[in-house]
Amino acid sequence: MTQLQQTERSKQAGVALILALLVVALVAAIAVELSWKFDLSVTRSANRWYGVQADAYLLGAEEVGVFLLETDADEDSKDGILSDTLTEIWATPQQFPTDEGWLRASLEDAQGRFNINALVKKAQKPNGNKTPAPWQKWTAAQRRFIRLLQTIEIEPEVYMDQQVAMSLTEAVIDWVDKDSKVTGFGGAESDYYGQLEPPFVIANRPMISVSELNIIRGMTPQLYQALLPLVIALPDEEATLNVNTMPFELIRTINSKTELYPSTVDDAQYIFEERGAGFDDIEAFKTSGAVDQVVGGGGGNTNLDTDGLGVASKYFLMLGDTAVGETIRQRKTLLHREGSKVTILRRTDANF
Numbered sequence: 346m347t348q349l350q351q352t353e354r355s356k357q358a359g360v361a362l363i364l365a366l367l368v369v370a371l372v373a374a375i376a377v378e379l380s381w382k383f384d385l386s387v388t389r390s391a392n393r394w395y396g397v398q399a400d401a402y403l404l405g406a407e408e409v410g411v412f413l414l415e416t417d418a419d420e421d422s423k424d425g426i427l428s429d430t431l432t433e434i435w436a437t438p439q440q441f442p443t444d445e446g447w448l449r450a451s452l453e454d455a456q457g458r459f460n461i462n463a464l465v466k467k468a469q470k471p472n473g474n475k476t477p478a479p480w481q482k483w484t485a486a487q488r489r490f491i492r493l494l495q496t497i498e499i500e501p502e503v504y505m506d507q508q509v510a511m512s513l514t515e516a517v518i519d520w521v522d523k524d525s526k527v528t529g530f531g532g533a534e535s536d537y538y539g540q541l542e543p544p545f546v547i548a549n550r551p552m553i554s555v556s557e558l559n560i561i562r563g564m565t566p567q568l569y570q571a572l573l574p575l576v577i578a579l580p581d582e583e584a585t586l587n588v589n590t591m592p593f594e595l596i597r598t599i600n601s602k603t604e605l606y607p608s609t610v611d612d613a614q615y616i617f618e619e620r621g622a623g624f625d626d627i628e629a630f631k632t633s634g635a636v637d638q639v640v641g642g643g644g645g646n647t648n649l650d651t652d653g654l655g656v657a658s659k660y661f662l663m664l665g666d667t668a669v670g671e672t673i674r675q676r677k678t679l680l681h682r683e684g685s686k687v688t689i690l691r692r693t694d695a696n697f
């Protein structure tokens with residue numbers, strides 16, 4: 346082990362200890378406050394008490410999440426590299442024993458997932474009334490979604506056809522866009538959803554939760570399940586996709602802008618390996634050997650469309666669960682970081 350690795354390891358051990366202490370302190374403080382509020386001597390139901398205690402632990406876990414992300418922002422601005430990577434401390438899942446069981450908490454970069462609401466922006470017509478090439482009918486985000494859909498195994502060794510992927514993308518675009526104009530051949534507006542049994546009212550606005558995908562024309566339960574860990578509905582259509590934290594399936598959406606197919610598994614593996622501890626900025630990603638080779642163009646002049654890609658994130662998911670006695674409670678929290686201030690946007694036990 347090198348000197349540097351040793352220093353790094355002891356620094357991390359130190360942080361873990363601080364966190365453990367912090368969470369115990371927070372949970373104790375919250376639990377005391379709640380026990381006053383709920384007057385336990387009156388509340389006879391043990392279940393209720395377990396629920397309150399579990400909520401207290403999950404709140405404590407959220408506080409730790411906020412602390413970690415704020416600390417990360419401070420560290421980033423200190424070293425002048427504003428990036429978020431999987432090697433940073435916030436990305437390590439935590440587990441603590443508690444008096445009644447255990448508490449687990451992990452932070453996930455929400456911008457490592459594909460933001461469904463990024464599909465809402467319309468493609469610009471090319472200059473000078475030229476007929477657009479097939480790829481120019483889509484925005485960079487829409488092309489990434491078409492590629493992503495084709496990476497999903499519908500049944501063993503069977504992947505979604507590109508035409509079907511485009512149709513489904515059109516249907517999602519119509520669900521989130523404001524107008525009532527049907528997009529392409531796969532799109533669907535109120536006429537379609539109104540005739541369903543039971544009928545649905547089309548949203549015509551950005552998704553609040555990816556659960557809305559269930560209703561989209563062309564969606565199947567299997568496809569939805571496969572997409573679920575890869576997608577999110579963020580309240581910001583401009584939120585960039587973080588190339589440092591995106592999972593392997595999303596790395597396959599990195600390809601030449603003129604190409605609607607995903608990159609091959611081998612090419613994505615090459616990019617994944619070169620990513621290592623992460624890129625400092627999107628230019629470093631674009632000009633990296635792997636991206637240069639996969640995307641083509643050469644000499645740093647690649648065909649990569651970096652629109653909607655980034656190396657730093659503002660939205661994070663906190664996934665917490667805790668066992669109190671026989672009960673296990675789970676919670677997902679959506680956090681937003683602006684500068685070094687983190688706020689809690691929403692909580693759910695379903696999906697964002």
Ligand SMILES: [Ca+2]
Nearest residue numbers: 417421428429
């Ligand atoms: Ca960071």
Ligand SMILES: [Ca+2]
Nearest residue numbers: 519522524526
């Ligand atoms: Ca439409």
